[in-house]
Amino acid sequence: MSEIKTLSKNGLWENNPALVQLLGLCPLLAVTTTVTNALGLGLATLLVLVGSNITVSLVREWVPNEIRIPVFVIVIATFVTMIELLMNAFAYSLYLSLGIFIPLIVTNCAIIGRAEAYASKNPWHLAAYDGLAMGLGFGGVLVLLGAVREIIGQGTLFDGAELLLGEWAAALRIEVIQFDYPLLLAILPPGAFIGLGFLIAIKNGIDRLHAAKQEKQAVTKATRARVTGQT
């Protein structure tokens, strides 16, 4: 149980692939122009991550150490190809708008990193959970960055959600702010870097606040212990 707790904490916060490890930045920065794109790529990455983690963990006994990296890459590429074909079949417009970044999931270092660092050393159910936590952490940042960029650069949220979720999702589109002249920079590549920088800064800020709070609590406890003799 505690292993699962550490895994979720690591994947979602402490060792978040996007905010702490800074892995997989290429898709992270390139497709987060809207929430829909971000969610689509986040889900695809999540599925690939879980699938590859399970498979790598299952075959870890038979894979010689010397050729493990090529084997991992082939496993990951298989899952990416499956996801790509599925997207091509069921979410064609999203498939078009994500473009080259779906096949590029193969080269996402977050996935091969998890295969190497965790899945190749642990039983399959833990590896699956690790993939889920890491995928959620990565996808969460993707969606958050997508939301920030879409609001600032376009004034909307969930624009084009029907591409991913089907016709009913067209109603999800929210007009947050009506801009006459939106801040185009947010949609352009520099906006992704600046936005990610701010997200990392906020994450570090929260961590620091948290640490300061814990330190304070620890100190008050210590003083109580010391004054017992005087009162």
Add this chain to the structure above:
Amino acid sequence: MSFFIASSPHNHVRRNTQWVMQQVLLAMVPGVLAQVWIFGWGVLIQLAFAIVTAIVAESLFLAFRDKPIKPALRDNTAILTAALLAVSIPPLAPWWVIFIGVIFSIVVVKQVFGGVGQNIFNPAMAGYVLLLVSFPVQMTQWMPPAHLATFNLSFIDSLWLFFTQYTTDGFSVMQVTMVQLGQGIDAVSMATPLDHIRNQLSQGYTLSESLNSPIFGGLAGLGWQEVNMAYFLGGAYLVARRVITWHIPVALLGTLLVASGLGTTFAIDQLPGVNIHLLSGATMLGAFFIATDPVSAATSNKGKVIYAALIGVLVYVIRTWGGYPDAMAFAVLLANLCVPTIDYFSKPRPYGNVKAKESAE
């Protein structure tokens, strides 16, 4: 009687940041006056609004960071950033353009990186690039110079245009610029000289054909040449008072001169000449006021020359082959990025030290 004993140097020049920034602001006066003369009251309105925004933004963010506000405000750096940004943008741009630009310059580019002296990029130019990339329409609506305008906007009308985008009589910016251009000039020549040349050359005209437009006269573009000469005067004052050293302006203008000279020699009538490059756009403002920013420029004299030459080359390359008519802001930002490397390789050798290579042998 006790003697105060101190080690050398004994001759102090009391120059603090506040004084330096004041001098730079003072040196900007001729350029600003020329801009007001040529482009109307809008320049002054932008300037005042930008400075107020900068001071408010700086104080608020310093308070947020738990830093003392007064000393940081008194060093005038925020005012200078605001002033440089304000003179770079079109005089009739709506108020929120300069507002967003100044907030970005002060908060994101300067304070987030640690405040005065810590910023990697030149705040004013980073703000300018943000605006240029985000609001291409507003950022390219330059007024025709006063020589060509059929009437002059009153101060009240400029103020109304700034805040509401309409004059007191209800004319929009577009209408004002169209009317000002009058009959003889087509709407395209509202573009700045650099923009105009760029358009014409890309349509297959030769340089002499594109220079035929009434927006050219004298040495380069009407109005723009006067503004550039005025900034040159101010810059010369800065060099004379040794607020800045000669290295950056000379290297920058020299490289630009050589590059454009080579360009006209090898592509006769296809590329704008030395006069156009030196007296258009932000050349003089950039060479004397922007590239010389002591924080984001290189440190040693050798480094300054390399840094400024890099800007000169980049300005020429982007103006000639890039996607934008003027390039000072992009060139300065790119060179800012190279400054740590330049500084590393251009460390001055302390007196008596042997070169690392020789001592290693």
